[in-house]
Amino acid sequence: MSGSTYYVPEQSKWPILASVSLGLLAYGAAMTITAMTADRDSFGPWVLGGGFLVLFYVIFGWFKDQIREEAEGLHSDQLDRSYRQGMLWFIFSEVMFFCAFFGALLYVRVFSVPWIGGEGDKGVTNMLWEGFTATWPLLQTPDMKQFPGASAVIDPWHLPLVNTALLITSSVTVTFAHHALKENKRRALEAWLAATILLAVVFLYFQAVEYHEAYTELGLTLNSGIYGATFFMLTGFHGFHVMLGTTMLFVMLLRCFDGAFSPDKHFAFEAVAWYWHFVDVVWVGLFIFVYIL
Amino acid sequence: MATVDVDLPHVKDEDPHHHGPAKGFGRWLYTTNHKDIGSMYLIFSLSMFMIGGIMALIIRAELFQPGLQLVEPNFFNQMTTMHGLIMVFGAVMPAFVGLANWMIPMQIGAPDMALPRMNNWSFWILPFAFLILLSSLFMPGGAPNFGWTFYAPLSTTYAPESVTFFIFGVHIMGASSIMGAINIIATILNMRAPGMTLMKMPLFVWTWLITAFLLIAVMPVLAGVVTMMLMDIHFGTSFFNAAGGGDPVLFQHVFWFFGHPEVYIMILPAFGIISEIIPTFARKRLFGYSSMVYAVASIALLSFVVWAHHMFTVGMPLVGEVFFMFATMLIAVPTGVKVFNWVATMFRGSMTFETPMLFAIAFVVLFTIGGFSGLMLAIAPADFQYHDTYFVVAHFHYVLVPGAIFSIMAATYYWLPKWTGHQLNETMGKLHFWLSFVGVNVTFFPMHFVGLAGMPRRIPDYALQFADFNSMASVGAFIFGFSQLVFIYNVIQNVRAGEKATAQVWEGAHGLEWTIPSPAPYHTFSTPPKVG
Numbered sequence: 057m058s059g060s061t062y063y064v065p066e067q068s069k070w071p072i073l074a075s076v077s078l079g080l081l082a083y084g085a086a087m088t089i090t091a092m093t094a095d096r097d098s099f100g101p102w103v104l105g106g107g108f109l110v111l112f113y114v115i116f117g118w119f120k121d122q123i124r125e126e127a128e129g130l131h132s133d134q135l136d137r138s139y140r141q142g143m144l145w146f147i148f149s150e151v152m153f154f155c156a157f158f159g160a161l162l163y164v165r166v167f168s169v170p171w172i173g174g175e176g177d178k179g180v181t182n183m184l185w186e187g188f189t190a191t192w193p194l195l196q197t198p199d200m201k202q203f204p205g206a207s208a209v210i211d212p213w214h215l216p217l218v219n220t221a222l223l224i225t226s227s228v229t230v231t232f233a234h235h236a237l238k239e240n241k242r243r244a245l246e247a248w249l250a251a252t253i254l255l256a257v258v259f260l261y262f263q264a265v266e267y268h269e270a271y272t273e274l275g276l277t278l279n280s281g282i283y284g285a286t287f288f289m290l291t292g293f294h295g296f297h298v299m300l301g302t303t304m305l306f307v308m309l310l311r312c313f314d315g316a317f318s319p320d321k322h323f324a325f326e327a328v329a330w331y332w333h334f335v336d337v338v339w340v341g342l343f344i345f346v347y348i349l
Numbered sequence: 350m351a352t353v354d355v356d357l358p359h360v361k362d363e364d365p366h367h368h369g370p371a372k373g374f375g376r377w378l379y380t381t382n383h384k385d386i387g388s389m390y391l392i393f394s395l396s397m398f399m400i401g402g403i404m405a406l407i408i409r410a411e412l413f414q415p416g417l418q419l420v421e422p423n424f425f426n427q428m429t430t431m432h433g434l435i436m437v438f439g440a441v442m443p444a445f446v447g448l449a450n451w452m453i454p455m456q457i458g459a460p461d462m463a464l465p466r467m468n469n470w471s472f473w474i475l476p477f478a479f480l481i482l483l484s485s486l487f488m489p490g491g492a493p494n495f496g497w498t499f500y501a502p503l504s505t506t507y508a509p510e511s512v513t514f515f516i517f518g519v520h521i522m523g524a525s526s527i528m529g530a531i532n533i534i535a536t537i538l539n540m541r542a543p544g545m546t547l548m549k550m551p552l553f554v555w556t557w558l559i560t561a562f563l564l565i566a567v568m569p570v571l572a573g574v575v576t577m578m579l580m581d582i583h584f585g586t587s588f589f590n591a592a593g594g595g596d597p598v599l600f601q602h603v604f605w606f607f608g609h610p611e612v613y614i615m616i617l618p619a620f621g622i623i624s625e626i627i628p629t630f631a632r633k634r635l636f637g638y639s640s641m642v643y644a645v646a647s648i649a650l651l652s653f654v655v656w657a658h659h660m661f662t663v664g665m666p667l668v669g670e671v672f673f674m675f676a677t678m679l680i681a682v683p684t685g686v687k688v689f690n691w692v693a694t695m696f697r698g699s700m701t702f703e704t705p706m707l708f709a710i711a712f713v714v715l716f717t718i719g720g721f722s723g724l725m726l727a728i729a730p731a732d733f734q735y736h737d738t739y740f741v742v743a744h745f746h747y748v749l750v751p752g753a754i755f756s757i758m759a760a761t762y763y764w765l766p767k768w769t770g771h772q773l774n775e776t777m778g779k780l781h782f783w784l785s786f787v788g789v790n791v792t793f794f795p796m797h798f799v800g801l802a803g804m805p806r807r808i809p810d811y812a813l814q815f816a817d818f819n820s821m822a823s824v825g826a827f828i829f830g831f832s833q834l835v836f837i838y839n840v841i842q843n844v845r846a847g848e849k850a851t852a853q854v855w856e857g858a859h860g861l862e863w864t865i866p867s868p869a870p871y872h873t874f875s876t877p878p879k880v881g
Contacts, residue, residue, distance in 0.1 A: 061876065062540070064461045067371055067379035071470035078524065079477030082517035086481070090513045093583050118466075134539060138463035141535045149527050149569045156573025156603055160588060168596035177666035184591065194594045203585075203593035279585035282594035289580065 080107030390447025397439030433497025458542025556621030619756030631698025704778030719747030740800025770868035771847025784832030791825025
């Protein structure tokens, strides 16, 4: 297998099933959410649930095929490179997804909020809500009836600082795990991987505590104006990615227990580690632009 | 492009592992073959082209005369919206991906796409996404009616219920595009035959490499903007609502940050196709190969910093207006390089005018007209007059119909003999070309005039002074629309029968795809050819 032949898989049922599942998920989610807002019943949740069932079936089945093919030695170096490039471009697409939300945050802070407050080029918009003053964090919204604002925002130097330390440490531990894998120290690999997962879980717990505090004590909600909107969308999508990453790390740990991965062939592990570093870097961006500045 | 000398040790399939296509419909559901998937993309695109086309004809029928004759204004708005969405995401983009699937592996000497199962996944998402989108026509409140650019608050506060279905439909078609693009990049970067260096790649491959990069960069931003809409509509956020500190203009910024590169996603592969066809029928090498590559790359990079030229009238600081105006005009430079190179390729060539070449030449001329009207729109102070008029409609239809669509038709006629093994019926091909050429110009050229005179777009009724040009445009639209039946006839006829095509098909054709027999065997290049 010196790259002269390339493994083109036989026909597979997974792609079409995966498409069916995405179709059900999209339709079910739309039905559910539309009915929820209109306050009526729908069978959307059933469609959504069906979509998830098919999705899990596909995930298990497709990865099983994948792992079996690798075990059979069908993965050439060239195919390995295709997978690596695929994963890197996927992470790049995720970065661009977060860029949309960071861009929105930058825009409201630099342009639109000051404009509504009467400053700058388009300050004339202040006539919509005379007397509104621009501040950041925006606790007093222009229309407090529709978007009731918040009494305070999360202090970056308590839980968020701890969370920053947790995630950065977890990036280090996952790298230790990778080195252990390359040196074939299986116990160390499992220990460092488990440590990474532990750090991730504690991070998620602290995020939950923070959200709870925001909703119950600070009045900081999705509905509290543009600060709440950007805060929860950015940290929320990040938290969702941490959850995904933690699940993937956990699967890697199970596979380690199962004796998977060799010191020179462990692409799945590396892909998860890359993903984990990406999640970490996004957090650093969040900590600076959402919490501190 | 550099000359390609090829060793072909294995034109026949020697590998016992390889075999023909599977039997029955399962072949299409479970396939991992780039040719099958390419065909499915192309057929899907053609059916969407027909559906979107019918919507366009409904629009033109209503606009044949002033006053309201055929449809309710709300239904008219649904038609303009759905026509745009279907043509952009359902017709043009999948057609280019289909062509990429068919041709890129054959042009770079690869056995298949890099990730064949994901390839099938990318395709099969699309029928589901468009079922969701089309089903919205039958929902209470009707289909999306806020224009294909779905500006907030039309698409949030004032949207019909179906907007949520639209949002999730966009999500999954975006996933499809991203996976398709990742696959194309991995194929091009990783699967080239030995000796096929980057600067020896055919231009169609080059333009797709850059297009795929644009797709991966901006489709997630589209996902981001529809997610913000979803949150504003259902979960109380205020991204696009100034009452909470947000800004409806923010929607337009995020949308066009996706939208402008998206425009180039729909034209760069067309540049690649034209750069393949013109050298073949001019029987000369492409003039300025490397400058073509650099021009495409510059256009792609510039596309990230020009988005707000769609928003000159919306309220932007003066510095912004000036920056986006000049950045936009800068794009005319690499585009000019390309047009110059196509003309220089034809200059003193031994030209013949088979159907693909006719479409290619029409592309060069008519796309350039669309480019020039784009330049007019790029001038910020002048744009205040043109904005939201039929001049804009004329502009982007000139770049998309005789631009993108003509290039897809040119590509189909050019490569069809390779796919089916049958020579083209030139008479019918030329009939299709001339009907389309006349139809397109009769439809869209008068729109420049009514636009400059102030006729607003997306309105079902208009003032009497626009009547003559509008009836002319409607006649043209029906000519263009029905002449596509000739196209469908030509394709079906060519699949069924025809004179046997040679491997090279066209006398002046060069490149790896012309070294394999016609029709191309189900599996090609199971061991890579050597490119000298």
